[in-house]
Amino acid sequence: MKELITLAEGAGGSAGEALMKDVVFPYLGNEILAEMHDGARLKVSGDIAFTTDSYVVSPRFFPGGSIGTLAVSGTVNDLAMTGAKARFLSAAVILEEGFPVAELKDILADMKKAAEYAGVLFVTGDTKVAPKGKVDGVFINTAGIGDIIEGADISPKNVKTDMKIIVSGSMGDHGATILAARHNMKSNLKSDAAPLNKMVEKMFKASKNIAALRDPTRGGLAATLNEIAKAADVGIIIDEAKIPIKEEVKGLSDMLGFDPLTLANEGKLVAFVPKGDADAVLAAVREDEHGTDAAIIGETTDKAAGKVGMKTPLGSIRVVEMPRGIIVPRIC
Amino acid sequence: MEEKKLLLEIHSLSEKLTKPVRFMEVCGTHTVSIFRHGIRQLLPKNVELVSGPGCPVCVTDDVYMDKAIAYAKRPDTIIATFGDMLKVPGSESSLEQAKTEGADIRIIYSPLDSLDIARDNPDKKVIFLAVGFETTSPTAAALTIAAKEAGISNLYLLSAQKLVPPALKTLIADKTVKVDGFILPGHVAVVTGLEPFRFLKEEHQIPAVVSGFEADEILTAITFLLNMVVNNEAKLINAYQAVVKDEGNPVARSVTEKVYEKADAAWRGMGIIPLSGLCMRDEFSSFDIEKVLPLTVKPSPKTTGCRCGDVLKGVITPFNCPLFDKTCNPENPIGPCMVSVEGVCAAYYKYGRASFSFE
Amino acid sequence: MCLAFPAKVLSVDGAVAKVSRKGVERAISLMLLPNAKVGDFVLVHAGFAMEIVDEKQADETDALLAEMNGAPRTVFSL
Numbered sequence: 001m002k003e004l005i006t007l008a009e010g011a012g013g014s015a016g017e018a019l020m021k022d023v024v025f026p027y028l029g030n031e032i033l034a035e036m037h038d039g040a041r042l043k044v045s046g047d048i049a050f051t052t053d054s055y056v057v058s059p060r061f062f063p064g065g066s067i068g069t070l071a072v073s074g075t076v077n078d079l080a081m082t083g084a085k086a087r088f089l090s091a092a093v094i095l096e097e098g099f100p101v102a103e104l105k106d107i108l109a110d111m112k113k114a115a116e117y118a119g120v121l122f123v124t125g126d127t128k129v130a131p132k133g134k135v136d137g138v139f140i141n142t143a144g145i146g147d148i149i150e151g152a153d154i155s156p157k158n159v160k161t162d163m164k165i166i167v168s169g170s171m172g173d174h175g176a177t178i179l180a181a182r183h184n185m186k187s188n189l190k191s192d193a194a195p196l197n198k199m200v201e202k203m204f205k206a207s208k209n210i211a212a213l214r215d216p217t218r219g220g221l222a223a224t225l226n227e228i229a230k231a232a233d234v235g236i237i238i239d240e241a242k243i244p245i246k247e248e249v250k251g252l253s254d255m256l257g258f259d260p261l262t263l264a265n266e267g268k269l270v271a272f273v274p275k276g277d278a279d280a281v282l283a284a285v286r287e288d289e290h291g292t293d294a295a296i297i298g299e300t301t302d303k304a305a306g307k308v309g310m311k312t313p314l315g316s317i318r319v320v321e322m323p324r325g326i327i328v329p330r331i332c
Numbered sequence: 333m334e335e336k337k338l339l340l341e342i343h344s345l346s347e348k349l350t351k352p353v354r355f356m357e358v359c360g361t362h363t364v365s366i367f368r369h370g371i372r373q374l375l376p377k378n379v380e381l382v383s384g385p386g387c388p389v390c391v392t393d394d395v396y397m398d399k400a401i402a403y404a405k406r407p408d409t410i411i412a413t414f415g416d417m418l419k420v421p422g423s424e425s426s427l428e429q430a431k432t433e434g435a436d437i438r439i440i441y442s443p444l445d446s447l448d449i450a451r452d453n454p455d456k457k458v459i460f461l462a463v464g465f466e467t468t469s470p471t472a473a474a475l476t477i478a479a480k481e482a483g484i485s486n487l488y489l490l491s492a493q494k495l496v497p498p499a500l501k502t503l504i505a506d507k508t509v510k511v512d513g514f515i516l517p518g519h520v521a522v523v524t525g526l527e528p529f530r531f532l533k534e535e536h537q538i539p540a541v542v543s544g545f546e547a548d549e550i551l552t553a554i555t556f557l558l559n560m561v562v563n564n565e566a567k568l569i570n571a572y573q574a575v576v577k578d579e580g581n582p583v584a585r586s587v588t589e590k591v592y593e594k595a596d597a598a599w600r601g602m603g604i605i606p607l608s609g610l611c612m613r614d615e616f617s618s619f620d621i622e623k624v625l626p627l628t629v630k631p632s633p634k635t636t637g638c639r640c641g642d643v644l645k646g647v648i649t650p651f652n653c654p655l656f657d658k659t660c661n662p663e664n665p666i667g668p669c670m671v672s673v674e675g676v677c678a679a680y681y682k683y684g685r686a687s688f689s690f691e
Numbered sequence: 692m693c694l695a696f697p698a699k700v701l702s703v704d705g706a707v708a709k710v711s712r713k714g715v716e717r718a719i720s721l722m723l724l725p726n727a728k729v730g731d732f733v734l735v736h737a738g739f740a741m742e743i744v745d746e747k748q749a750d751e752t753d754a755l756l757a758e759m760n761g762a763p764r765t766v767f768s769l
Contacts, residue, residue, distance in 0.1 A: 183441050186716040251713025254696040255735070256441060257415075314335050314547055316370025321682045324662050328415025329441040331468060331694055331737045332360055332388060332672060361694055414737075442738020444720055464737075467693035471737045474722040519693035522734060522742045556755075569755070573748035575697075575734045581742055584723040 005099040010129025019127060023101060027108035028091070028115070028122040040123035042088055044147065049084035051075060052143035059181050060137055061106070064174075064190030067140060068110030070266055073195045074217070075144040076118045080200040081213040081269065083152030086118055090143045091125040096135040107138065118195035120144070149201065151208040158211035159232035161302040164278035166271040168199060168285050169293040170244040171221050175263030175327070176252045183256060183329060189248045192290070194267035199288035206284035207277035214270045219323045222261040224270050225308045226322040236308040237317070238298030256329035261320060263327070272300065338551035339374055345558040346376035354380045354510060355557050356503075356646050358496065359517035360387030361545055363676055367683035369547040379558065382646035383679070385499050386517055388464045389416045389672035390644060391599045396463075396492045397422030398629040403459050403490060403621065404435040410453055411437045412446035413461040419662075419671045423631075443475040450479070450487040459621050462491040467519045469493040469610055470584035473591035476612070476619050488621035491612055494597055496520050497528040498608035504536055508647050513539040513557040515550065518572040523588075525580025529568055537566040544572040591616050600668055601641020640667035643676050650680040657681060695736040697744045700729050710735060 008015035025033065032040050055071045065073075071091065079086040091111070095104065115122060173192040180187055196215065203210060212232070216224040221243070229236045245260050253260045267290055273281045278296055285291035298310075308320040357363055363383045366372060372381055385391050401422050404411045411427065418428045418439070431437040436456075438449055443460055450458040462472035472489060479487045496517060503509050516529055521542045532540040539560035543553035549572065556569050570576055588610070597609025617623040638660070639653040650656045650669070660666040662678055669677035698710035698719075706721045710733065717738075724740040727733050732744040 180715065184717060187714050189715070247713040248715050251715040255698075255712055255715060255717065257694045312368070312370045312547075314339075314369050314371070314374060316373040318367060318370040318683050325419070328418060328439045330416045330672075331414045331441075331464070332416055359693070442720070444738055465693060467695070467736055467741065470723050470741075471739045474720065474739065478722070517693070519695045519734075519736060519741070522695075571755070573751050574746055575742045575744050577742070581723065583725060584741065587723060 003101055005095045005097060005101060005104065005129055007097050007129050007131065010095070010127060016127065023105060024108060024125070024127070027105070027112040028125070030121050030123070032121060032123045033125070040088070042123065042145070044087070044145065047148040049079050049082040049146045049148055050143070051078040051082070052141065053078060054139060054141040056136070056139050057178070058136065059178070060103070062177050062181050062191055064177060065193040066107055066110045067138065068107035069114050069193040071140040071142045072111050072114035072118065072120070073193050073266060075142040076120060076195040076197050077215045077269070079144050079146035080197045081154070081215050082148075083154035083200070083204070083213070084146030084148050085201060086120045086144050086146040086197050088123045088145045089115065089120050091122055092141040093125070094128045094130060094135055094139040096137050097129055097132040099137060104138070114195055118197050149204050152204055152210070154210065154213055156212050156228050156231035159228055159234055159272045159300060160211070161234050161300050162275055163211060163272045163300045164275055164296050165236065165238065165298045165300070166273060166278065166282055166285060167221065167244065167295060167297050168196070168269045168291040170246045170249065171216070171265060171268065172245060172249045172253070172260040172263030174266040175220060176249040176260070179256065179258070179263070179327065180252055185252060185255070187248045187252070189246070189252070192265055192267035194290050196267060196269055196290060199269070199285060199291050202284040202288055203271065203281050206280040207273065209274050209277050210271055210281060211274070212272040216265045216268060216270055218264050220260070220262045220264055221270065222259070222308070222320050222323050225320060228272065229308050230306050232300070233305050235301040235304035235306070236298060237301055237311065238308070238320070239311045241313055242295055242297045244293045244295050257331070258327060259323070262323035335548050335551055338548060338555055341555050342379065342551065342558060343376050345555065345562055346379050348562045349378050349558075352378040352380060353512040353558070353561055354382055355513045355515060355554065356382050356384045356511045357515040358384040358386040358500065359520070360390070360672065360675065361519070362386070362515055362517070362543065362550065363679050365545045365547070365550060367679045369550070371547065371550060375554070379554070382511070382649070383643070383676040384503070384646055385599065385602065385644040386465070386496065387669070387672050387675050388468065388494060389420055390640065390668040390675045391494060391602070392420060392463055392492055392668065393598045393600045394423045395598065395629060395631060396490075397426070398424070399627060400461055400490055401425050401427060401430050402627055402629055404430045404437055408457055409436070410449060410456045410458045411435065411461065412440050412449055412458055413437065414463070415439045416672050417461055417463065419665060420668050421665060421671070443471045444478065446475065446487060447479060447482065447484060450484050454486060457486055457488060457621075457625070459488045459490050462489040462493060465494055465496055465517070465520050466523045469592060470523060470588045473588045476591045476616055477587065479619060480616070485618075488619055488624060489612065490621050491610070492597070493592060493610035494599065495594070495608050495610070497531070498605050499599060499602065501531070502602060502605050503645055504538070506645060509645050511538070511646065512561055514541070515553045515557070516540050516542045518542055518544050518576060521570070521572070521576045521580065523581050523584045525576075526568060526570060526578050533566050533568045539566045541569045542572050542576050544574070601644045636666050638667035640669045640677070643669050650677040653677070693736055695734050695741060697732050698735050700727055700731045700733055703727070703729055708740065710740070
């Protein structure tokens with residue numbers, strides 16, 4: 001195999017086949033993929049969930065993962081947040097001409113690692129190569145199919161007043177890691193990128209009454225809570241002191257003028273659970289290796305429908321607004 | 333001192349007031365901190381906080397933005413700017429819009445980052461948008477000196493530095509502005525020291541406190557101000573002694589003075605204030621893009637009904653502006669107060685909009 | 692108007708220092724604060740150290756406040 005991707009690899013024919021067999025299959029290969037059909041024949045039973053997401057990130061590699069980790073965990077988590085156990089994924093990879101094959105292998109290795117952890121198979125895929133300068137290195141799209149977990153009925157509309165809100169761990173780790181890398185900050189911060197399907201299965205074993213699940217990715221916790229408050233037409237009140245945030249994330253936020261609640265997470269979830277089941281669900285989250293810092297951070301209320309408020313340590317309440325626009329460092 | 337104790341103190345002092353008081357927090361970072369901590373809600377009814385003109389992005393006028401956008405559109409140019417400036421509207425466009433249309437605009441954290449951009453792009457003109465108050469102007473001056481020493485010839489500044497004390501003088505002279513005390517900008521005072529603020533006490537007998545930005549520091553400042561009002565005295569108190577020295581930072585000031593000299597400056601909403609800004613000295617004119625590549629932009633006076641000027645002076649709150657939360661919001665800001673994260677209108681929009689209660 | 696944060700100086704190399712805040716490190720310039728030393732806490736704005744943070748001085752603010760509230764005089768007012 002050559003060292004750099006050329007347009008030939010995207011043109012089908014022998015170069016494309018070599019890319020599949022020599023580069024992709026060693027990482028993502030399985031019986032279904034090995035058939036090299038135009039599509040995969042899959043056996044499912046009952047209700048399924050189906051989702052897709054595209055992954056574009058700079059830098060492509062960061063402490064705690066890469067675009068490959070995100071491409072698997074993001075889609076697996078979208079399925080998990082609909083109450084489904086992810087089973088099959090597709091991957092479409094768009095490469096820039098001249099992309100280093102070694103780097104592609106590193107990305108595929110991260111995809112393999114995350115897929116094995118989540119217990120999902122890549123069953124179909126596609127590779128295209130775009131001329132130099134037309135793509136920023138690599139873009140990945142994955143789609144996923146999962147079985148709805150028995151008894152799960154997840155929808156923002158199921159969120160009623162007097163429910164508890166659980167977050168599965170510290171907020172903003174992924175966003176802070178990426179922004180630190182972009183702005184020459186050094187720290188021990190790591191992206192939290194991880195598949196959460198196992199955590200979600202544990203949660204449903206603890207309670208079938210979980211009303212809604214969300215992974216607070218872009219826009220962070222602030223966006224997720226606002227979306228749910230609006231969709232369910234309930235008020236949300238959270239307690240600033242109870243939200244787990246790592247010191248480093250606070251430090252970076254102080255330095256560059258960010259609000260940690262708007263920073264992205266890639267391995268965290270927010271759950272809305274009836275009061276009586278909250279402790280059991282929290283315990284289930286904490287049992288999972290990605291949920292050890294989970295906490296109940298607030299509740300839904302019949303006051304201030306559609307809005308999110310946060311109790312400050314001073315005892316006042318301030319609005320948590322929907323974040324807007326891109327996150328850029330500021331000096332004022 | 334603990335916040336709860338300070339709040340109790342504030343409430344007990346407020347009972348001794350014979351009439352309601354208004355204190356102005358001059359600095360936008362204070363405005364944001366006050367909202368983030370929900371401090372207004374916790375104050376007695378007769379103690380009001382109004383926000384002042386202390387957001388450099390907000391007081392930057394249309395003409396400056398129009399020039400920045402015009403430079404940005406030149407194919408041989410890279411604009412280096414603080415993130416704060418991206419959405420500020422000029423008369424027709426914004427840097428963000430110019431970026432979408434293909435302009436090369438880089439967001440930087442430190443002015444010095446623009447040196448690297450200039451080094452990496454020797455065939456481009458790199459223009460740093462040097463906007464700020466006394467805290468930030470030394471950093472722009474230091475950049476200029478560093479560029480000169482390094483022999484970098486493709487780095488320029490589009491400069492609109494402003495000075496806080498002359499703006500305060502203009503505010504006080506404005507009869508529509510009614511303020512019983514000032515919470516002074518701690519990080520400006522880090523550079524200037526206390527001297528430029530003594531006129532508040534000496535010429536106007538207005539209580540003033542230099543304050544830090546944490547909740548307890550702001551509450552401390554309010555306590556000091558109330559104490560002075562109740563005792564009918566006017567002092568200049570430095571309540572941010574951990575970083576503000578009486579004499580300020582003389583090195584920072586001399587770096588600024590090396591590159592800049594005082595000049596009249598246009599403030600959005602307040603007009604031209606004499607000697608309230610800085611312009612680059614002739615010695616550094618080869619770094620001044622307006623000298624190297626002069627450019628005139630057509631002034632296009634627009635009447636939007638935006639009342640940023642009155643908001644910046646504390647004459648009205650954003651709620652009194654007919655555009656607020658109607659045609660003007662952070663997505664589509666009409667005035668600069670809605671743009672900057674610490675703009676008064678943006679802060680009110682983000683944290684104080686709509687009356688709601690969870691209790 | 693001016694975001695700034697205190698950070699600890701980890702190392703100094705000419706006019707450049709490495710500082711840390713809550714475990715996050717960045718290189719900053721000492722052009723405006725040439726006397727900063729390793730171990731100092733400095734106030735950082737826009738990538739420049741602006742002043743040395745002196746926590747002892749913070750106690751004086753508290754003392755001044757206490758004095759206003761009737762405690763014995765410990766600090767000269769300004």
